[in-house]
Amino acid sequence: MAEGSVTAIIRKVVFKAEPYLPQVPKPKKKIPLQVRLLWCGIALLIYMIMGQTPLFGASAPAFDFLAFARVIFASQQGTLVELGIGPIVTAGLLMQLLRGSDILKFDFKKPEERGIFQTATKLVTYVVIVAESIVYATAVYGPGVTEPYVLYVLIGQLMAASIIIMFLDELIQKGWGLGSGISLFIMAGVAQQILWSMFSPLPAGDGGTIGIIPYIVQSVMAGDVSQILFRSNSLPSIFGLCLTAGILLILVFTQGMKIEIPIVSTKYRGFSAVYPIKLMYVSNIPVILASALTANAVFIFQMLWANMNPRNNNFFMNFVAQFDPTSPSTPIGGIIYYITPPRGLDVAALDPMRAVGYVLFMVGIVVVFGRLWVELGGLSPKSAAQNLLDADVQIPGFRRSNKPVEALLNKYIPSVTIIGSMILGLLAGVSDVLGVFGSGIGVLLMVDILINYYTQLVREQVEVVMPRLGAMLGRK
Numbered sequence: 001m002a003e004g005s006v007t008a009i010i011r012k013v014v015f016k017a018e019p020y021l022p023q024v025p026k027p028k029k030k031i032p033l034q035v036r037l038l039w040c041g042i043a044l045l046i047y048m049i050m051g052q053t054p055l056f057g058a059s060a061p062a063f064d065f066l067a068f069a070r071v072i073f074a075s076q077q078g079t080l081v082e083l084g085i086g087p088i089v090t091a092g093l094l095m096q097l098l099r100g101s102d103i104l105k106f107d108f109k110k111p112e113e114r115g116i117f118q119t120a121t122k123l124v125t126y127v128v129i130v131a132e133s134i135v136y137a138t139a140v141y142g143p144g145v146t147e148p149y150v151l152y153v154l155i156g157q158l159m160a161a162s163i164i165i166m167f168l169d170e171l172i173q174k175g176w177g178l179g180s181g182i183s184l185f186i187m188a189g190v191a192q193q194i195l196w197s198m199f200s201p202l203p204a205g206d207g208g209t210i211g212i213i214p215y216i217v218q219s220v221m222a223g224d225v226s227q228i229l230f231r232s233n234s235l236p237s238i239f240g241l242c243l244t245a246g247i248l249l250i251l252v253f254t255q256g257m258k259i260e261i262p263i264v265s266t267k268y269r270g271f272s273a274v275y276p277i278k279l280m281y282v283s284n285i286p287v288i289l290a291s292a293l294t295a296n297a298v299f300i301f302q303m304l305w306a307n308m309n310p311r312n313n314n315f316f317m318n319f320v321a322q323f324d325p326t327s328p329s330t331p332i333g334g335i336i337y338y339i340t341p342p343r344g345l346d347v348a349a350l351d352p353m354r355a356v357g358y359v360l361f362m363v364g365i366v367v368v369f370g371r372l373w374v375e376l377g378g379l380s381p382k383s384a385a386q387n388l389l390d391a392d393v394q395i396p397g398f399r400r401s402n403k404p405v406e407a408l409l410n411k412y413i414p415s416v417t418i419i420g421s422m423i424l425g426l427l428a429g430v431s432d433v434l435g436v437f438g439s440g441i442g443v444l445l446m447v448d449i450l451i452n453y454y455t456q457l458v459r460e461q462v463e464v465v466m467p468r469l470g471a472m473l474g475r476k
Contacts, residue, residue: 007105014119021122024170031176040177040184043168047185050080050161057153059144069295071193071442072288074185080161085182087132087162088169091125093289097376125166133158139303179456183449190442194244197236197437204235212236234344234435244437247427251447254423255280259412263393266400275388275395277409280424281416282379284448286369287424290362291441294339301336341432348433355433362429363422370421374413381409 031039058078070077075084098104099117106117137154145151169181177184200211208215212228216238219225231237260274301321309317310325312333322333331337338357342348348355374380385405394400398408424444431440438446 006103010104010120011116013123014116017123018119021119022167024167024174024176026174027176033178036176036178040172040179043172043177043181044184044188047074047081047165047168047181048188050164051076053080054078055080055082055141055154055157057145057150058141069292069299071190071439071445072186072291072295074182074189080157081165083129083132083136083158083162085165085169085185087128088125088166088182089288089292090132091121091128095121095124099378122166122170126163129159129162129166133162179449179453183452186442187446187449190438190446193438193442198241205233208235210236212238212241230345232346234347236437237435239345240435240437243431243434244443247431247436247440247443248447250427251444252451254420255447255451259416261395261408263388263395266392266394273393275393277412277416278420279416280420280448281413282370282373282420282424284424284444285373286366286421287428287441287444289369289373290365290425291428293365298331298336298340301334341429343432344435358433359426359429362432363425366425366428367418367421370417370424371414374417379413381406381413384409384413 055078060078069075069086070084073084073086073089075081075086095104095117099106104117107113133155137151137158141154142151145154165181165185171177172179172181172184196211198211198213200209201214202210204210204215208218208227208231215231215236216225216228219228229238255278257279258276260276262272263275264272302323305317305321305323308314309322312318312322312325318334320334321331321336324330324332331340338354339361341358342351342354382402385402388394388405389400389402395405395408398404428440428444431443436443
């Protein structure tokens, strides 16, 4: 099927379905920043309440199928946010990849085209919500359900909660809030994990508290501080606290590293600025994609193992995945064993080759996804050159055409893509192995989201002078 016909079919479906789709209306005028932040707070409060509301009729499953994706999806097991932002992220990435690969042809410079694409993404999100709710409820909670109607209630709860989350995200993105609900929920979830690791007063398995700060106070009062530097069972420790602080500093430092190319406006005489090509040019998208791939692989092979190889006596299944029968969420062999992190120094010390293998796997797969995302996500030198021309700016000393600007950008973008992806993969892998608070991937996402929020605030000031340039710089 030709790519043009695919786009035409999408347009027809959108025109027919749009009148029946509930929408969050855009504000009639730009809302003051303080009010937008208030809306963000309200949306976050609703999400957190849903994260503490248990699913009616759900029994605790034997193990958590989404354990490796909880940070990315901002989800909580056994609650209304069981699926979290997973359906929204899945649908959004799918549509972006289809557009980036030119299977879908939409001109985002035209507001009506952008609106069609957004509505199409929303339709795909509904499809993903229905599919994921049915599959997840049936596979995870279905075996423990005794009455058929309970399974239908569980599916309905997952669908309804996911739709509410979609509307919360739409509320913020439509201009009532700042940024996106997806970013806000991820950031809040990671921050909550970090604060929990630091200050939780609940008892832990080693006789102390979970939080490292109360544990230090407790140890000092007891006169025994021998265990505060390192703790067993991946419990928060001073080492983990220092590691978390160090990773945060490294991320902030590397996020500020960039190559600046001077640009001048072709419409506003005397206006000059710089076009930044960051070391972390690909942002954290490759890490998200790599983590999602790993999480899906673990999810699929956990289910296959539970049904086909629960005693680890199938030769072919053992090559791919083996799990501990007494603790089904713990991989003990196969490929899955080496692509999941041994969290904590004590676990990594038992099998250093697994720790090294996981870090190398993360570096390799993040580089692959980084290069893929640059090409499919509209970040290639060719796309960046076109963005500069569309923003009515040019590089001094270069003709205002695609080829020379693309040749200049081609000197930098491929290099920073590979180097930045390697740094991200290394930081994510090492952080997960050594036991950083909030997980390595979670900390990477949180820092990137905070920096993006700062960039959005700066962009609002730039847009006062040059709206199109401000919008373009906000995407970098």
